[in-house]
Amino acid sequence: EIVLTQSPGTLSLSPGERATLSCRASQSVSSDYLAWYQQKPGQAPRLLIYGASSRATAIPDRFRGSGSGTDFTLIISRLEPEDFAVYYCQQYGSAPRTFGQGTKLEIK
Amino acid sequence: QLQLQESGPGLVKPSETLSLTCSVSGGSISSSPYWWGWLRQPPGKGLEWIGSISYSGTTYYTPSFKSRITISYDTSKNQVSLKLTSVSAADTAVYYCARLGLGLPFDYWGQGILVTVSS
Numbered sequence: 001e002i003v004l005t006q007s008p009g010t011l012s013l014s015p016g017e018r019a020t021l022s023c024r025a026s027q028s029v030s031s032d033y034l035a036w037y038q039q040k041p042g043q044a045p046r047l048l049i050y051g052a053s054s055r056a057t058a059i060p061d062r063f064r065g066s067g068s069g070t071d072f073t074l075i076i077s078r079l080e081p082e083d084f085a086v087y088y089c090q091q092y093g094s095a096p097r098t099f100g101q102g103t104k105l106e107i108k
Numbered sequence: 109q110l111q112l113q114e115s116g117p118g119l120v121k122p123s124e125t126l127s128l129t130c131s132v133s134g135g136s137i138s139s140s141p142y143w144w145g146w147l148r149q150p151p152g153k154g155l156e157w158i159g160s161i162s163y164s165g166t167t168y169y170t171p172s173f174k175s176r177i178t179i180s181y182d183t184s185k186n187q188v189s190l191k192l193t194s195v196s197a198a199d200t201a202v203y204y205c206a207r208l209g210l211g212l213p214f215d216y217w218g219q220g221i222l223v224t225v226s227s
Contacts, residue, residue: 031211033213037155037214044218044219044220045214045217047214050213056215088154092208092213096170099154101154
């Protein structure tokens with residue numbers, strides 16, 4: 001089973017700033033099948049990025065995913081108030097699919 | 109627009125069986141190449157994949173749950189079901205259904221249903 005480790009655990013930033021979230025895999029993610037999800041309190045996760053770098057439908061271009069193999073990054077270029085949430089990475093290249101523990105992005 | 113909706117009891121007694129249904133609208137659960145999965149999230153914790161069923165009825169159960177779960181579907185009702193046996197307080201969580209596929213992420217999610225295991 002692939003273990004995904006996200007860092008930092010909590011990121012405190014202000015609107016307008018740039019956020020950089022990291023996801024490291026315990027082994028190479030097949031075909032770079034790595035996704036990022038955003039989850040707000042009381043809501044289901046929302047798919048942001050798939051295939052490490054492709055934005056899902058209707059996701060603003062301030063969200064950018066990159067990386068390959070074992071190291072992946074989600075960058076939010078200019079934080080909007082609605083971006084403060086918990087972000088999860090998830091690999092779907094190997095069974096069982098696994099999630100990182102999450103990064104909480106909070107307002108500074 | 110594809111929509112998924114979980115339903116079932118919000119309270120289950122320890123040692124009993126948790127049964128949930130996911131009703132899908134705006135698309136057929138029999139459509140290739142999609143699978144339909146169940147995930148859960150204990151209060152204040154992260155996400156965990158439980159298992160999935162394909163458009164043709166093939167199932168995959170994650171090792172952690174393999175001995176206790178059954179996932180099935182009813183194509184006439186366009187519903188997917190989850191049964192989790194011998195529940196304990198550790199099974200208290202929000203349970204989600206979601207669409208996935210081979211080489212595809214979880215792209216559509218239900219709103220989730222909180223299931224509490226308590227006597």
